[in-house]
Amino acid sequence: MSETNTNVMHTLDSEDPLNRYRDLFFHGNSDLIYLDGNSLGRLPRATMNHMRSIVADQWGDDLIRGWGKHWMGLQSKVGNKIAKLIGADEGEVIVADSTTINLYRLALAAMLYQKQHHRTRIVTDNLNFPSDVYVFEGITDIIKGSRVDIIPSADNISGPVNDLSKALDDHTALLSLSHTVFKSGYTYDMTEITAQAHDAGALILWDLSHSVGALPVDLKKSRADLAVGCCYKYLNGGPGAPAFLYVRKELQQKLSNPTTGWFSQNKMFEMELEYDPAATIRRFTSGTPPVLAVSAIEPSLDIFLEVGMDAIRKKSLGLTDLFIGLFDQHLAQLGFELNSPRKHKYRGSHISVGHEEGWRINQSLIQEMNVLPDFRPPNNIRFGFTPLYTSYVDVYTAVMRLRQVVTEKLYEKYSEEKSEVT
Numbered sequence: 001m002s003e004t005n006t007n008v009m010h011t012l013d014s015e016d017p018l019n020r021y022r023d024l025f026f027h028g029n030s031d032l033i034y035l036d037g038n039s040l041g042r043l044p045r046a047t048m049n050h051m052r053s054i055v056a057d058q059w060g061d062d063l064i065r066g067w068g069k070h071w072m073g074l075q076s077k078v079g080n081k082i083a084k085l086i087g088a089d090e091g092e093v094i095v096a097d098s099t100t101i102n103l104y105r106l107a108l109a110a111m112l113y114q115k116q117h118h119r120t121r122i123v124t125d126n127l128n129f130p131s132d133v134y135v136f137e138g139i140t141d142i143i144k145g146s147r148v149d150i151i152p153s154a155d156n157i158s159g160p161v162n163d164l165s166k167a168l169d170d171h172t173a174l175l176s177l178s179h180t181v182f183k184s185g186y187t188y189d190m191t192e193i194t195a196q197a198h199d200a201g202a203l204i205l206w207d208l209s210h211s212v213g214a215l216p217v218d219l220k221k222s223r224a225d226l227a228v229g230c231c232y233k234y235l236n237g238g239p240g241a242p243a244f245l246y247v248r249k250e251l252q253q254k255l256s257n258p259t260t261g262w263f264s265q266n267k268m269f270e271m272e273l274e275y276d277p278a279a280t281i282r283r284f285t286s287g288t289p290p291v292l293a294v295s296a297i298e299p300s301l302d303i304f305l306e307v308g309m310d311a312i313r314k315k316s317l318g319l320t321d322l323f324i325g326l327f328d329q330h331l332a333q334l335g336f337e338l339n340s341p342r343k344h345k346y347r348g349s350h351i352s353v354g355h356e357e358g359w360r361i362n363q364s365l366i367q368e369m370n371v372l373p374d375f376r377p378p379n380n381i382r383f384g385f386t387p388l389y390t391s392y393v394d395v396y397t398a399v400m401r402l403r404q405v406v407t408e409k410l411y412e413k414y415s416e417e418k419s420e421v422t
């Protein structure tokens, strides 16, 4: 790593207004360059103290009284904080279950509603997360006559915007897409696509898993109907953190939750057998929430609310611009392909680079180079840039190590066999 370039990177870091947030996160191994915060965010130091207090004071001391004192409104309290990051109003977001379960309940609710209007098609793209597609296919087993149409991307990087628009017709009930797609990081124009769905009479359901905490999202401005998203990636809520769901206010009373339970019941402690759904967003939940896991999401959200999504986006683009510039300079001639959009408008906060030896190169990065990205088939190494704790020095050093792995053929000693988790 040349001294001049290192100095430039240190200057970029010292001038970065977000640099001071890096130490708010736990860095067990301070030499590790962690570029997988798009899969599992780092642990905020505040979460450690917060959890000690939740466990000792709330669970330990309050015991069952904890429900009345702290926990009944917790899913909405945390949901309302997430709402501020995605342009939703108070009372439109709640934390519950996993992204997959939330997607199932909102997609099925939308399909049951649209069935009354003789609309039975779900439209999605082949860049969507596989779990989402499995959910849609599962729904077609339940709703007679329904089907899923998966619109292919021409290059497996960019969303098939025109073909999606052509695919929407009088029978389309629901258009559902990942706002930022998991492999290439391509980000849809939410306002444009939502308007297309509405023009065709369809509802739209966005999966925000790779957008929330990564870039500004404005559900209200784009008039989105439904959304789900994950809290363990950019939001740093911890492994397996519960997810969130969003239902636009006007739709909340029109849609019925297909996964009813006592937590979606209006006066749940009256224990009546007759079901009367809650008037609030709680009507889209089911049963007892994992209180400790929901609590663990909150400290990180407070950091996001302090920093603001515009500052996060500015730095994210700074980091990905640097990575792409270094890619052109050092990696393109080594057999790497950039499998992510170059245009800011369509760029999320992670970048995929393909290489025919992608798997073994990634193993070398992890096992001997102290750089930790992840791998997505067929041959993509995926680098996640998390503005709260990724530095410009990290980006530069990671690219230099990646180059070294290939020029010195360090990857050759690793097996081609894939491990269970990639």
Ligand SMILES: Cc1ncc(COP(=O)(O)O)c(C=O)c1O
Pocket: 098, 099, 100, 101, 129, 131, 132, 178, 182, 207, 209, 210, 230, 243
């Ligand atoms: C875009 C997207 N949607 C859905 C999921 C599934 O989330 P969960 O495991 O919380 O159901 C993931 C998981 O990584 C994802 O990346």
